[in-house]
Amino acid sequence: MNEAVDIVELFKRADRMMGEYLGKISETREHIIEKLQKNVELPHGVRVALKRPDDKAFLVKAHQDLKEDIEVLTIHQNSFKRELGAATKITDISRAEISMMNWPNNADRSMESVLDYDYLESDILPPPHVYWQTIERDYYKYFCHKAGSPEDIAQATEILRYLNTVENPWR
Amino acid sequence: MTDATHEYSAAQEAALSQGGSTGGCAECHSGNWIHVRYEYPNEGPVSDAIYVVQKPNNGEPGGEIIAEGVLSVTEQSQHQFVHVDLGNYNGEVEVFFFDDPTEPEAIQEPAPVTDERAWYEKAATAIAQGASDAASWTGGVLAGDFNEEMSTSQIITSAVVTAIPVVDQVADVRDLIANGKALVWDRRFNEIAVWVGIFACLIGLVPSLGSLAKGVIKVIWRNAGEIGRVLVYINKALFKMGKAPNGYRFVRKLADDVVAQVGFVAGKFDEFLEVLAEKIALARNIMPGKVAEALKTLELVRAMGAQKLDDAAHAIQRKILQGISRFSSRAYSVLPQQSIVVRRATELIIEMGPFPNWERHMGRPGFNRAEMEAGARQIDEAADVRFKDIQRMAPQWKDEIVADLNAHAARTDLSDVERQAVSDLLAAANSPRFLGTLRTFGSKPSYRIFQPGDRVYRVINDESGIGGRFWSPEKPPKTEAEWRSRDAVLNDWNNGGAYVVADVPPPPGAFEGEIGPQDLTQVGKNGMMLDGGGTQTFMIDSVPANSIREYWYTEWNAPTSALQAARNAGKWTECDL
Numbered sequence: 166m167n168e169a170v171d172i173v174e175l176f177k178r179a180d181r182m183m184g185e186y187l188g189k190i191s192e193t194r195e196h197i198i199e200k201l202q203k204n205v206e207l208p209h210g211v212r213v214a215l216k217r218p219d220d221k222a223f224l225v226k227a228h229q230d231l232k233e234d235i236e237v238l239t240i241h242q243n244s245f246k247r248e249l250g251a252a253t254k255i256t257d258i259s260r261a262e263i264s265m266m267n268w269p270n271n272a273d274r275s276m277e278s279v280l281d282y283d284y285l286e287s288d289i290l291p292p293p294h295v296y297w298q299t300i301e302r303d304y305y306k307y308f309c310h311k312a313g314s315p316e317d318i319a320q321a322t323e324i325l326r327y328l329n330t331v332e333n334p335w336r
Numbered sequence: 337m338t339d340a341t342h343e344y345s346a347a348q349e350a351a352l353s354q355g356g357s358t359g360g361c362a363e364c365h366s367g368n369w370i371h372v373r374y375e376y377p378n379e380g381p382v383s384d385a386i387y388v389v390q391k392p393n394n395g396e397p398g399g400e401i402i403a404e405g406v407l408s409v410t411e412q413s414q415h416q417f418v419h420v421d422l423g424n425y426n427g428e429v430e431v432f433f434f435d436d437p438t439e440p441e442a443i444q445e446p447a448p449v450t451d452e453r454a455w456y457e458k459a460a461t462a463i464a465q466g467a468s469d470a471a472s473w474t475g476g477v478l479a480g481d482f483n484e485e486m487s488t489s490q491i492i493t494s495a496v497v498t499a500i501p502v503v504d505q506v507a508d509v510r511d512l513i514a515n516g517k518a519l520v521w522d523r524r525f526n527e528i529a530v531w532v533g534i535f536a537c538l539i540g541l542v543p544s545l546g547s548l549a550k551g552v553i554k555v556i557w558r559n560a561g562e563i564g565r566v567l568v569y570i571n572k573a574l575f576k577m578g579k580a581p582n583g584y585r586f587v588r589k590l591a592d593d594v595v596a597q598v599g600f601v602a603g604k605f606d607e608f609l610e611v612l613a614e615k616i617a618l619a620r621n622i623m624p625g626k627v628a629e630a631l632k633t634l635e636l637v638r639a640m641g642a643q644k645l646d647d648a649a650h651a652i653q654r655k656i657l658q659g660i661s662r663f664s665s666r667a668y669s670v671l672p673q674q675s676i677v678v679r680r681a682t683e684l685i686i687e688m689g690p691f692p693n694w695e696r697h698m699g700r701p702g703f704n705r706a707e708m709e710a711g712a713r714q715i716d717e718a719a720d721v722r723f724k725d726i727q728r729m730a731p732q733w734k735d736e737i738v739a740d741l742n743a744h745a746a747r748t749d750l751s752d753v754e755r756q757a758v759s760d761l762l763a764a765a766n767s768p769r770f771l772g773t774l775r776t777f778g779s780k781p782s783y784r785i786f787q788p789g790d791r792v793y794r795v796i797n798d799e800s801g802i803g804g805r806f807w808s809p810e811k812p813p814k815t816e817a818e819w820r821s822r823d824a825v826l827n828d829w830n831n832g833g834a835y836v837v838a839d840v841p842p843p844p845g846a847f848e849g850e851i852g853p854q855d856l857t858q859v860g861k862n863g864m865m866l867d868g869g870g871t872q873t874f875m876i877d878s879v880p881a882n883s884i885r886e887y888w889y890t891e892w893n894a895p896t897s898a899l900q901a902a903r904n905a906g907k908w909t910e911c912d913l
Contacts, residue, residue, distance in 0.1 A: 216803065225799075237828045240860040248857065255718050260857050263723045267858045268770050274829040278800040282878065285768070294769045301771065305731060312724035 168320070171326040175303050176249060177334055179265045183242040186272070186296060190235050193290045194243060197228045210289030216281050227279045237275045241268060250335030252328050255321035266304060271314040364419070365908040367863040368426045371417035374407050375435055379679070381409040385435030386562075386571045387585045389420050390667065394696035397664045406568075406575040407433075408912060417675055419911035428692075430667035431676060431827040434564040434584070441821035445748030456611040459512040463520055464615035464630075502753040512537045513514035516612065519637050520630055531648035532557055535594070538604045542597050549590055551651055556659050563587070563637050563659035565893045584660075591656040594649045602642045602647075609638050624811045665695050668901040669693070681898050690837070690886035694799045700893050711821030712856060712864045719775075719853060719865055726778060730771055733780040737847070738765050741783065757785040757844035764847075764876035773847070776824075778805075778868050781849025792873055795819065795890060802836060802881055807873040810846065811835065816892040821840040833893045837886040843877035 193214065199205040207218050217223040241264070248261040272293035273280075284292060310316040366455060370389070374382040385407045393399030405422050515533035518524040536557065540550035548570070555562045570583030613634050620627045632851075669692065670676045743761045744750075750758065761783050766771060774781070792807040812819045812835050819825065819832060851868040889895065 216800070239860065241858045244857050244860050244862065247862075256717070259720050259724055260584075260855065263727065263855050264858050266727050266775065267855065270776060271826075271828075271858050273772070274806075274826070277796065277804050277829070282803065282805060292769070294772045297772075298768060304727075308724075308728060312728055313721040317724070 170321045171334075172307050172320075172324050172335075173327055173332070175300065175307065176261060176265065178244060179268070179300050180242065180249075180335075182296070182300065183238065183245065183268060186293070187235055187238055187242070189290045190231050190238070190276075194231050195230055196289070197224050197231075200224060201228070208289060210287040213284045214287045214290045215291075216279065226315055230279050231276070234272075234275045234279070238268075238272055241271055246335045246336055249328065250333065252333075255318060255325055258324050262308065265300065269293040269301075274332040342659075361913040362422045362908050364913045365673075365906075368422035368424070368472075368672040369906070370420050370422065370672060371906040371911050372407070372420055372431055372670075373417045373675070374435070374606070374676045375677060375679040377680050380411060381407070381413075382433075382435055382680070383407060383410045384568055384572075386567050386581065386816060387418065387431055387433055389422070389431050390663075391425070392428055392430055392669065392693065393667060394694065395667050395669070396696055397667055399430065399525075399667070400476045401585055401588075402429060403579045404571065408575070409661055413912070415910065415912040417906070417911045419540075419913045422672055423809045425744060426672055428669050428671050430669050430674050431678075432667040433678065434567045434663065438788050448505045453611070457615070459516060460608065460612040460615040462513045463516040463612060464619065464847070467796045475884075478483065512608075514774060516608075520612070520616075520633055523633060525637065525640060525644070528648060528651050529557075530891065531644045532652060535601055535645055535648040535652065537888050538601045538608070539594065539597060540602055542593075542602055542856075549587065549593065552587055552590060552656075553594070556650065556655055560655050560659035563656075563663045563677070587656060588660060591653045592653045593645075594656075598642070598646045598649045602645050605641050605645060606638065609634055609641070634678050660674055666895070666897060668903075670903055673906050674903050675910065676901055676903050678899050681900050686894045687889065687890060687897050687900075689888035691888070692886075694834070694887055695889075696888045696895070697895060698796075698834035698870075698887065698889060699749045699798055700831045701834070703827075703831040705827035705831065707827065708861060708864065709820050709825075709827050709856060709866060710815075711817035711819070712861070712866055715855065715863055720852060723855055727775055730774040733774050733777070734765065734771055736780060737783065738762065738763070741765060745878060753844070754785060757841075760843070760876055761785075761845045761847075773805075776852055776874075777847075777872070778847055778850040778852035781874070783845060784873070785845045786843070788841070791885075792840055792875075792879070792880075793835055795823075795825070795830055795832055797833065799833050801830070802838075802884060803878050805875045805878070807838075807846070807875055807879070809871055809873055811837070814891045814892055819890070821867050822851070823872065824851050824866040824868040824870075826854060826856070826857070826859055826866075828859055832890055835888050835890055836884050837888070838879045838883045839885055840875075840879065840883065842880060842883070843875050845876055846876045847876070848872070859868050 193211055196205075196207055196211045200207050201224055207215075212218040215223075215227060235252075245261060245264045245268075248257055248264060252258060252261070270293075276293070280290075280292065285295060301325065308320075310320060372387050372389075374385055374387070376382055386402040386404060387407055387579045388397065389398035390397070390403045391402060402422055402425055403420065405420070407418055408418060409418060420431075482779060511533055515530050515537070518527070518530045520536075524530050532553070536550055536553040539553065542549065552566055552570075555566055560901075564736045567587060570586065571581035574581045574583065599808060613631060616627055616630050616634070665678070668676060668678060741758055745755070745758045745762060763782075793811045794801065794804065795812050796804070808823065811823060812832075816832055823831070848871060851870045851872045853868040854866045856862075856864040856866065
């Protein structure tokens with residue numbers, strides 16, 4: 166049961182971080198629009214994240230693309246919540262697990278036209294895979310069984326029971 | 337015959353003597369030029385057409401115009417190409433065509449209006465006399481339509497030849513009567529065609545636009561598909577008169593001018609309404625009720641006139657722009673000192689490429705990413721296990737790859753290039769991003785060190801997609817479903833409009849292997865997936881933009897055309913100089 170509690174906490178943290186990242190993208194868009202409309206200097210955390218921070222045409226497109234990326238990642242977060250909120254089978258737990266671990270790749274690929282590929286840190290918009298490192302680390306700590314093995318099935322069953330009988334933050 | 341028609345005939349005769357020279361002119365070919373030819377499928381020249389040369393605009397008409405003119409190559413002429421001087425412009429250009437299968441017809445010059453007031457009075461009198469008399473004046477022309485005794489050729493060619501601001505004494509007064517009657521007696525205020533009719537009659541009075549503007553509006557409003565015919569007639573008439581052809585530029589500018597001239601036209605309309613009110617008022621003693629009602633209607637028409645004429649101007653503008661964009665050929669790129677032959681094909685041709693640059697339609701406008709991914713299928717139990725298996729195996733793959741690379745790096749027989757490539761691959765494998773990248777593979781990938789002459793492919797959304805890291809060792813398959821399923825590409829990541837071919841190295845290497853499946857739950861398409869199973873090449877660094885050899889449409893997004901183009905080095909002996 167303790168492990169199930171920890172895993173649900175991990176899911177909750179992932180959910181919260183998905184939401185917070187949407188705020189980071191919005192903040193980046195605000196800096197871009199300030200630059201475009203009022204020529205306010207882009208902060209360092211935005212400059213390092215963007216492919217071509219000094220290219221006005223790029224910034225116009227980046228502002229639009231990031232809006233679409235927010236939509237994509239909002240759908241991702243909502244799907245993740247829905248899987249957990251409506252979980253009735255162990256495959257629903259699997260789906261949530263996959264969704265959680267797909268998040269950095271989905272964010273990376275969606276923002277590919279905007280973000281510099283090689284930057285490693287930013288106080289405003291960190292690279293998705295760096296941002297997700299703590300989730301990744303804890304995922305591998307808990308989900309260490311071979312997929313489809315009896316241990317794996319038992320673990321998923323325990324998480325499902327917890328969500329259905331003790332606490333389900335997504336209902 | 338009027339002076340104008342005499343001038344036109346003389347110009348026609350002069351033009352007939354222009355067959356092009358046969359000897360060529362070497363000294364005329366020292367600057368920036370191209371040679372243009374437009375053919376039927378049997379390789380005979382299309383002569384009833386105009387060409388337009390523009391600065392590059394992604395294969396679409398609408399770019400900055402460098403030159404335009406008449407395709408003067410005929411079966412009889414000894415030159416095969418038209419020479420186009422590019423002036424100081426020395427870069428790549430694009431050429432497109434408008435054509436028309438019919439020959440211009442001989443014209444009868446209409447009697448121009450010299451006394452605006454008398455012309456207004458004639459129309460006003462007819463309208464004031466009421467519906468039945470007005471009908472007899474219009475000769476059956478319906479409001480919103482135009483007097484069509486003259487053909488397109490006659491309207492346009494006569495307008496070019498007269499080339500003075502003019503409204504036609506007879507034809508235009510009929511149009512004005514028909515449309516004026518529709519407004520005053522029939523109260524058809526909300527029909528845009530009625531206001532377009534008024535607008536077209538009165539814009540003929542604008543000094544800088546004159547009868548040609550009126551003629552073009554009349555023809556194109558009736559049928560936007562006539563645009564090719566309009567341009568051919570304008571440019572042929574100008575060409576035969578020895579004047580520089582500028583029909584395309586005139587019509588393109590007219591789209592803006594009609595809106596800019598709303599104030600002028602509204603002013604003329606007010607003047608006309610003044611005259612009309614005077615004429616109607618004359619009948620006050622005979623039909624006081626009807627006259628009062630008509631004058632009230634006139635005030636209503638006057639109040640709404642400026643707005644309605646503005647609406648009409650914008651409607652005309654849209655029609656012209658639609659005609660220009662829909663009925664031109666696509667634009668073909670040519671370099672200075674090249675010749676281009678564009679030939680009509682007997683069957684539609686899929687124009688996939690290669691293209692030297694990004695083309696706007698490669699962006700696949702209108703793509704709906706919210707739709708289900710082509711090639712998606714339902715997730716089954718086996719797929720569920722596979723998804724999780726990939727997630728959980730990734731760390732082990734990473735450890736094995738790092739070990740393999742370390743062993744490779746320890747070898748003593750490596751060239752400097754190979755040693756550096758292995759070092760770069762190791763750095764990439766140790767980056768924090770790599771584990772996430774490995775989860776996109778379906779099984780443990782291998783690493784690949786590129787050799788000179790290697791090529792890779794990438795389907796892209798736009799030019800920024802060149803900077804992405806996921807490439808393929810082979811070109812995309814024929815259908816979108818095969819591609820999305822094989823390469824597991826979500827709609828949100830890529831609309832699949834085009835692909836590029838690039839030379840590698842650089843970068844020095846990549847991780848290459850089976851593509852893993854993608855769960856579409858993450859994009860709100862619950863229970864659906866893309867299989868993967870193709871091969872992906874994950875670059876350890878960006879492919880430089882100057883390594884891109886070719887741009888291609890994907891087969892499912894390729895435009896079709898009844899034209900095909902061939903380019904060659906231009907020869908100074910082949911043109912009309």
